[in-house]
Amino acid sequence: MTAPTGRLALCTILSVASILSACASWSPWQGGREAAAQRVAGLVDRAEPHWTIRACGQEHDRLLEPSAELKRLFDEVGQPGQMSIFAELAVTEKDGRWMVDRTHRVESTGRGCMDTSAAHSRWVGFSLADGWRVDVGAGGMLLTSGDAEDGRQLSMISEQLPDGALGFRGVHDQGLELWLYPTGCIERTTGDYYHLSAVLIRDGQRLNGCGYQGGAPLAD
Numbered sequence: 001m002t003a004p005t006g007r008l009a010l011c012t013i014l015s016v017a018s019i020l021s022a023c024a025s026w027s028p029w030q031g032g033r034e035a036a037a038q039r040v041a042g043l044v045d046r047a048e049p050h051w052t053i054r055a056c057g058q059e060h061d062r063l064l065e066p067s068a069e070l071k072r073l074f075d076e077v078g079q080p081g082q083m084s085i086f087a088e089l090a091v092t093e094k095d096g097r098w099m100v101d102r103t104h105r106v107e108s109t110g111r112g113c114m115d116t117s118a119a120h121s122r123w124v125g126f127s128l129a130d131g132w133r134v135d136v137g138a139g140g141m142l143l144t145s146g147d148a149e150d151g152r153q154l155s156m157i158s159e160q161l162p163d164g165a166l167g168f169r170g171v172h173d174q175g176l177e178l179w180l181y182p183t184g185c186i187e188r189t190t191g192d193y194y195h196l197s198a199v200l201i202r203d204g205q206r207l208n209g210c211g212y213q214g215g216a217p218l219a220d
Contacts, residue, residue, distance in 0.1 A: 036092050037090040037091060037092050037101045037102070038090070038091060038092070039088065039089070039090055039091075039104065039213075040053065040055050040088070040089055040091055040098065041055065041056050041086070041087070041088040041089070041105075041113065042054050042055035042056050042058070042086070042087070042113065043084050043085070043086055043112065043113075044064065044066075044070075044074070044084065044085055044086070044087045044089075045061070045083060045084045046066070046074060046083055046084075047083055050063055050064075051063070051064040051065070051066050052064055053087070053089075053098065056112075056113035057113070062097065062098055063096065063097035063098070064091075064097060064098050064100065065094075065097050065098065065099045065100060066100050067100040067101070067102075067103065069100075069102075069103050070087070070089070070100050070103050070106070073103055073106045073193050074087075074106065076186075076191075076193070077106045077107070077108050077186075077191055077192055077193050078108055079108060082108065085106060085107070085108055086105075086106070086107045086108075086110070086112035086113070087103065087104075087105060087106045087107070088103075088104040088105040088212075089101075089102070089103055089104060090102040090103075090104065102195070103193070103195065104194070104195045104212055104213060105192070105193065105194055105195065105212055106192065106193040107190075107192040107193075108190075108191065108192060109190045109191075109192055110190070110192070116215075118135065118212070118214035118215055119214070119215040119216070120135075120137055120138075120214070120215065120216050121135040121136060121137045121214030121215065121216055122136050122137050122138075122213070122214050122216045122217075122218055123135075123136040123166070123168075123178075123180055123196075123211060123212075123213060123214055124136070124211055124212055124213075124214050125178045125179075125180060125196075125198030125199075125200060125209055125210070125211040126198065126209050126210065126211070127187075127198075127200070127207060127208065127209030127210070128187060128189045128190065129187075129188055129189045129209075130207050130209065131145065131146050132144065132145045132146075132200055132202075132207060132209070133145075134168075134176075134178045134198075134200060135214070136156075136168055136178065136214075137214070137216055138216070139153060140153055140154050140155045140156045141153065141154045141156050141168055141169075141170065141176065141178065143176065152176070154170035154171070154174055154176060155170070155171045156168050156169060156170055156171060157169060157170075157171055163181075164181070164182040165179055165180065165181045165182075166179070166180045167179045167180075175202065175203045175204070176200075176201070176202055176203075177200070177201040177202075178198065178199075178200055178201075179198065179199040179200075179201070180196045180197070180198055180211045181196060181197040181198070181199075182195075182196060183196070183197045184196075184197070185197040185198070185209075185210035185211070186210075187209075187210050194210035194211060194212045195211075195212055195213075196210065196211035196212055196213075197209075197210060197211065198210055198211035
């Protein structure tokens, strides 16, 4: 899937105080924000006879009913013989256990629960291979790139397409666009899984990456 190349039709003009007002209802999982599912991140263990998860900041495990998607991703992302892995999931509670509705992240690398870099972001797009990251939050778009534009922050406008893709760019068309697509992505340097695919368009150059929903609540 490719990002649009023409000028974006405005969905809403975003300021520091108001971002994603019209587009915030977009959700990368079925049922949208109205679903009863809650997000939980933690260490998933698939020891027999039951799968469990110890949520970040908690001292006790919860029984987990894995989806076919989570089972497949555990095998694909985990190392041979690995029994525990960090994951972020959308779950609903039933009969005292969490039922997995959607898998947001599965990571065998990184800092797991210690990684709070997206706690104040609504959306994140990134590529470790190409060395870029864009955080979308209440302050606009923040670019982390390790070059002269590192730390660049823009007020922005956003657009949602009929296929569910969500796009962001600077209000004054400063040559920076981020597109997020509701299709899964394997980060090519780590093999970790993320529930969104990302495309960064920077001064006309297209860079592919992965994306995920951050920890900040979406605007109403």
